[in-house]
Amino acid sequence: MLTEKLIQEIQEYIEFHLSMEVFSCQAPIEAEIYKESLQEISGLDEFIQSHKKPSFRDVLFSYIDQSGATDAAIYTKAGIDRRHFSKIRSRADYTPKKNTVIALALSLKLDIDNTDELLSSAGYSLSQSDEADLVIQYFIEKQNYNIHVIDEALYRFKGKTLVGAI
Secondary structure, eight states, rough: OOHHHHHHHHHHHHHHHHHOOOOOOOOHHHHHHHHHHHHHSSSSHHHHHHOOOHHHHHHHHHHHHHHHHHHHHHHHHTTTTTTHHHHHHTTTTOOOHHHHHHHHHHHHTTOOHHHHHHHHHHHOOOOOOHHHHHHHHHHHTTTTOHHHHHHHHHHHSOOOOOOGGG
16 A cells, blocks of 8 residues: 555655756767777677677576575566466577566565666666656665555556556
8 A cells, every 4th residue: 555655755756866867978988889899809799799698588597596486486476477487488589578577576676786687688777767667766775575566656656557567
């Protein structure tokens, strides 16, 4: 159940993060580094292999192993059915939707850095300009991983939920 105090805290968190003006000059620098790297490496395959990070599946199962929980406990807590989880486990090229990755991160009780790593391994990130992502970040920073409470807050602020979108 969302209390008025919690709703106010979430609203203040969203407003604070949406009002921050963040300027980053790293993108052009990173682009230049990659351009130079491509020129230095003789082949594209070598470049990819030297820059490739672990797959989503590898990162996910590493976190599950570290947690000591069973696969079933994690996917049940995340609101994912057995068949969907089996697809994640058996297909190396499968990438689930962002909300599924977030639900898995919450069920694993990952901190914000590990959540970012898991999301990044699937090609996603939490945005500082998206209210739903800010609600999720708020709960992770407060170490409140109750998906039902988070869903209630997401519905209140954004009209969407994690579990309903999986």
